[in-house]
Amino acid sequence: MLQNKVALVTGASRGIGREIAITLAGQGATVIVNYQGSKEKAEDVVSFIKENGGCAESFGCDVSNFELCAEMIGQIIEKYGRLDVLVNNAGITRDGLLMKMSEEDFSKVIDVNLKGAFNTIRHASRYFLKQRSGSIINISSVSGVSGNAGQANYSAAKAGIIGLTKSVAKELGSRGITVNAIAPGFIETDMTDAMPEKAKEAVKSQITLGRIGTPADIAGVAAFLASDAASYITGQVISVDGGMVF
Ligand SMILES: NC(=O)c1ccc[n+]([C@@H]2O[C@H](COP(=O)([O-])OP(=O)(O)OC[C@H]3O[C@@H](n4cnc5c(N)ncnc54)[C@H](OP(=O)(O)O)[C@@H]3O)[C@@H](O)[C@H]2O)c1
Numbered sequence: 001m002l003q004n005k006v007a008l009v010t011g012a013s014r015g016i017g018r019e020i021a022i023t024l025a026g027q028g029a030t031v032i033v034n035y036q037g038s039k040e041k042a043e044d045v046v047s048f049i050k051e052n053g054g055c056a057e058s059f060g061c062d063v064s065n066f067e068l069c070a071e072m073i074g075q076i077i078e079k080y081g082r083l084d085v086l087v088n089n090a091g092i093t094r095d096g097l098l099m100k101m102s103e104e105d106f107s108k109v110i111d112v113n114l115k116g117a118f119n120t121i122r123h124a125s126r127y128f129l130k131q132r133s134g135s136i137i138n139i140s141s142v143s144g145v146s147g148n149a150g151q152a153n154y155s156a157a158k159a160g161i162i163g164l165t166k167s168v169a170k171e172l173g174s175r176g177i178t179v180n181a182i183a184p185g186f187i188e189t190d191m192t193d194a195m196p197e198k199a200k201e202a203v204k205s206q207i208t209l210g211r212i213g214t215p216a217d218i219a220g221v222a223a224f225l226a227s228d229a230a231s232y233i234t235g236q237v238i239s240v241d242g243g244m245v246f
Contacts, residue, residue, distance in 0.1 A: 002226060003028035006080045008073070010063050010120060011090030013038035015189030016139065018045050019215030020087055020222045025054035027223055029085065032076055033058045036090070063090045063116030073123040082131060085226040086124050088117035088161075089139045093191060098152045106153045113157035114164070121168055121179075128177045135226045136172075136179040138165050139218075142241050145183050158183075162237050169235035178234040180225050185241025187213040208243025217242075 002024055012021040013035035022045065025031045031049060033056055035042035042058035049056040061072040076083055091113045094105035117138050128134030143151050144158025162181055169179035186192060186203045192212075195203075204212060221240050224230055239245060 001027050002085070002223070005029045005084035005226070006032070006076065006082050007085035007087065007226065008032045008034060008059075008076060008083060008120070008124070009087040009089055010034040010116065011036070012045060013042040013058075015191060016184065016187060016215045016218050017087070017089040019219040020089060021045055021056065022049060022052075023216075023219040023223045024085065024087075024226060025049040025056055026052065027227070028054075029226070030055040030080065032056070032072075034063070034072070034090065035060055036062050063088075063119055064111040066115075066119050066122075069116075069119035070123045073120065073127070077127055083124055083127050084131075084133065085135045085137070086120055086128075087137045087139070087222055087226075088120055090116055091139065091157075091191075093151070093154050095150050095154065097150055101152060106156075109153035110157050110160070113154065114160040117161055117164060121164070125168070125172060125177070128172065129175050132176050134172075134177040135230070136165075136168065136177065137222050137225050138179070138181045140165070140181040140183045140237060142183055142185045142239065142244050145237070145239065146245050165237065166235050173234055176231075178225070178231065180230075180233060180235070181237045182218060182221055182225070183237050183239045183241065184218050185213055185239070185244040187215060187218060189215060206244055207241070208246075211242060213240065213242055 011017040012033040141158040165181040
């Protein structure tokens with residue numbers, strides 16, 4: 001259980017982040033629901049959590065902006081006096097084959113998906129170090145583990161998340177701070193919704209368990225990693241992909 005813990009979930013207005021926020025709150029954590037543009041959707045998540053007896057507030061912040069992340073973490077510490085769980089979930093795609101990929105599409109995906117996680121960790125870690133505790137959970141992807149044609153930018157960012165996770169785990173471990181990554185497979189959200197049915201069927205055929213994943217499949221693992229039950233796990237990448245890659 002996560003009573004008395006304060007958690008920041010980035011990109012929690014929709015999809016996987018939304019479900020992680022709701023699950024952490026359901027286990028007793030006070031949750032900061034971060035979003036970039038979807039203020040109303042983030043407010044809906046907050047209302048849902050409150051209606052179910054939990055504590056939450058929304059916080060708009062573009063995680064690719066270093067200074068804004070400093071402000072967000074600073075305000076959380078000022079209000080709650082602590083931060084226990086940081087889930088770096090915010091992510092975007094700008095898919096396309098490498099030969100046609102613009103510099104902008106490459107940079108944008110790296111800025112949000114990889115630098116965004118650096119930004120929040122960079123600012124939160126000083127408080128984690130003072131507290132001598134904290135759980136950092138970074139959302140990578142099966143694409144970062146094994147690569148994916150048409151996603152050179154996204155795969156590079158998600159592989160970078162794995163390197164970031166392992167390095168920061170080594171830097172912060174002696175102070176009782178755990179840093180782990182989750183590598184989801186194909187999960188039903190807005191991100192994957194746009195894919196043609198035929199392409200979805202093709203992906204499904206690669207999944208050992210024979211079904212597309214749900215945000216709840218990821219949220220349960222995130223809640224476990226945030227809990228004291230996972231306090232001896234760090235530097236790990238946990239694949240939650242129905243057996244797509246092993
Ligand atoms: N779905 C999958 O199959 C899958 C598989 C592997 C990994 N993942 C990873 O899981 C994470 C969540 O994916 P999802 O499928 O739930 O995506 P999604 O439904 O598209 O939701 C993305 C979330 O990220 C937020 N976001 C985007 N850019 C942001 C920024 N610059 N600053 C702050 N928040 C930002 C969005 O906020 P707004 O609503 O305000 O735009 C939204 O809450 C991502 O890191 C993704 O790469 C997903």
